[in-house]
Amino acid sequence: MxxxxxxxxxxxxxxxxxxxxxxxxxxxxxxxxxxxxxxxxxxxxxxxxxxxxxxxxxxxxxxxxxxxxxxxxxxxxxxxxxxxxxxxxxxxxxELARAFYSGKLIGVTGTDGKSTTTSLSTHLVSSDFPGATAGGNIGLAFSDFCLKPIPLAVLELSSYQLEDSGPLELNVSVILNLASDHLERHKNLDNYFAAKTRIVDSSNSQHTLVTSSKLYRERIQKLGWSCKILVFGREVGNDAFISEEDRTIKTAKSVYDAKNFPLPGGHNLDNLAASILAAEAIGAKPENIQTLLGTFKGLPHRFQNAGKAAGISFINDSKSTNLHSMLAGLNTWKDKKGTFLILGGRPKAEPLEPLRDFLNSGIGWVLLIGEARATWESIISPILGSHLITANNLEEGFAEIKTAVRSGRARVSSVIFSPACASFDLYKNFEERGEHFLRLVSDWSKEEP
Incomplete structure (x- = not known):
């Protein structure tokens, strides 16, 4: 190195x-x-x-x-x-760990979807690469397993990790998407993009980059890289063509039936398409990928089924720590009118116009908590009026939701906890925040006859 x-x-x-x-x-x-x-x-x-x-x-x-x-x-x-x-x-x-690792390597980055795609890619290659291990910014640090004789490592890599790294010499890299995030560190989107692209071995013709059609068209195509580039998206001709209507993903090697893929939302089809291309590129067989995609369990705190109470379905998306992440999950949500969305925490420095556009698309109710109330209430209130509820914290907010539901004022089929903010105003991390949400759902379910 x-x-x-x-x-x-x-x-x-x-x-x-x-x-x-x-x-x-x-x-x-x-x-x-x-x-x-x-x-x-x-x-x-x-x-x-x-x-x-x-x-x-x-x-x-x-x-x-x-x-x-x-x-x-x-x-x-x-x-x-x-x-x-x-x-x-x-x-x-x-980079330290990379110097001592001798197996194959897939690296995954992007503003959102990194953890799901890292775990999913590891799952999809597990038949062809027994012992494949996920790590990096998820689960184990790379240094904790780089000396082990595992055939393949799949690393989630944040922009912070990448900006400190020299060439990592990955076999396959994945850049899922790009949106304003961590600008308090990177200052602007161009610097953030430059950090993300350090994952790519751009002058190596044996290296494969997997990326979205949008990011490819807007930024990557102009760079003239000599590595192999595979693109996923909803345009015919993409290397992985996503059909939401048929729920299929077509590549040069196979047409994958995703009807039994358990994760909801169009954003998760993007994650699946990226994972399929990465798995194919590293050498996994299409028939094994097809079998495994139906058995992926998903990640805690990322569109996790949190159970039911009072006939309402609850979803824990505490891992949503920025607006782009929340919007990726909710923009394809079918029953927006019947949804009670919980937002809030410590907001990040990112444009708020997408939040306005999303709220105008017809979300039913919003509970706003934490530090975000200071800046977001003035944006949400003119759009939702009395369908906005504010509270100091999640526990107070749950009490408000219960009152609105039991009185018949709020007729909702789902409550989605997708804060779109960092957790640090009230919690140590998004995991602690998500566990609190799960306990509150469990407590409510026990109150019901």
Whole structure:
């Protein structure tokens, strides 16, 4: 790999950041007998790795072979400025792990759908590549399994991970979509796109990129890349042609029947089409893909069936942390009039016009919670009027929904929790938020006779 010394044996490596990826990198470095040092705001519990604070002077630690940067660390961190002046290579945890992995690799990125597509791709190749493992930004950090003799890894890769990585030399890369997200870090959409495209081995004719027809037409086609590019979408002639009417996906190798594919929504057909192209490109047999697509269970907190109460179906989409994610799931939802949508949390810096357009398409009711009330209530109220309910938090909001349903004021068939915001105003993460929603649904179902 480009930024790596020939060996890390006995070499000093500084790991900047002690989160999930940082601690995984420390375990890998220990396995490779490197002289690892953790640079963090505080030591990692139960770790025997030497620790220095974030105000460390790198010159005092020289020689340093490498710095491994955790994705949550700001690019403007003082340690990185010092590294630049001292010409110390800086890599991501993913790039570190890549240097030690010998199997095939699929990488998945995009604004939305990454986790589903990563898990689904891993599922679709499991017959042809027994032991295929998903990881990266989902499940296990790559460093925790890169030394194992597995035939194929499928990595979810965020823009934060990619911007810190050099060439990852993947066999197949997937860029699902692009919308305004993480602009507090990337500043503008062009920078965000540039981070995402670091996943592509663009000058390698043996590399395959899978992407959407929209993104291909708008941005990628103009770049003149020499890698193979496969496009999915609803236009005839796409490498994976999606027919929502027939619920089929046609590729050069097969016509896949998706009638028994269990995930709802047109956005999940996009995820399936991308996963099929990635699985075909890596060598999975079409007949195996067809068999497996009907047995995928989906992910917790992403359009998850949360049960029923008072005759109403509940869906947990807590993983929706931006507007694009929420809209991808709800724009194809059939019964908008009968839907009570729960929005809110800490909003991200993204255009709000798509939210207005969506609300004008006929959503039945909205519950708005958390910090988003300060900016979103003035947008939603003129459109929905009395069909907008606001509350400080999810628990108060559930009480309001119950009152509206039991009084007959709100006649709804489904309640969808798709917040379109980050969770950090009220929760540690979207998982904790989703679990709270599931408990509230369970409690309501127990109240019913």
């Amino acid at each position: 480009k930024n790596f010394p020939t060996s890390l044996l006995g070499q000093r490596v500084v790991v900047l950041g002690g989160g999930v990826s940082g601690t995984a990198a420390l375990r890998l470095l220990k396995e490779r007998q490197a002289n690892a040092v953790l640079c963090n705001s505080q030591p990692v519990p139960d770790s025997d790795v030497p620790f220095v604070g974030e105000d460390v002077i790198l010159a005092d630690l020289l020689p340093i072979a490498l710095i491994v940067k955790s994705p949550g660390i700001s690019p403007s961190h003082s340690v990185l400025s010092q590294a630049s002046s001292l010409a110390i290579p800086v890599v991501s945890e993913v």
